[in-house]
Amino acid sequence: MAESTPEAFQVYMLVVAHPDDSEFSSAGTVAGLCRDGKRVIIIQVTSGDRGTSDRSVRPDKLAATREAEQLEAARRLGVAEVVFLHCKDGGLVPDLDLREKVVRMIRIHRPDVVITHDPFRPYAFHPDHRAVGFATHDAVYPTARDHLYFPEHLEEGLEPHKTAEIWYFGAETADKFVDITDTFDAKIDALMAHVSQVGSAESLRERMRERAAELATGQDFELAEAFKVVQMRR
Ligand SMILES: [Zn+2]
16 A cells, blocks of 8 residues: 555654664654654653663663663654653553553644554564553543543643544554655664664664565565554544
8 A cells, every 4th residue: 555644744653662662663664754854752651671681780770771772763763752651661551540641642742643552463462562552542542532531631731632543563454554765774773773672783684674675565665664554533
């Protein structure tokens, strides 16, 4: 299916569980959006404080390292803002507490498009990814758009907001294939900012190119990132 981003969309908000999730899934797309003058915001739900096999690293130190890496990756892509929610890595559940946090972000940043983990993908899935996907889906509709949900937000000056579309990455049934042939190098550059998580540039580049080429199968371009789009404004 052809690229179909309405020109009118200006604000894109990613909601992701761990530092590097946004880059592995969407950095080529994000680089393209930033290049086109769109405002991109990344909401980082945890700071990835359990993401190591090194037993000498303390979780708080690791979180600080990974936040710095995420900020650098975002800077390289041209992302306008990164927000850290500081939830516990590995401890996310799609409850009202997490949903309120995402609703708050939606009401503050007022995105046209929200990009997040596909929580409906079956099997082999990190529980944090599933939790963020479900909480974000439920935050977009109906919670953020109706004023009687978390009415205390109104007292803080946060108005309800209707998001036009959700784009799920990691979907089994993707229907949006974004051409990242021109932004693939920017994707690798951003991923390389996650020094504590990625290995050599060569093996990463090879692995990511293989995946992007696979996702572009049947398209008239070489490299893709893929999403399942759900339209919310009807
Ligand atoms: Zn993750």
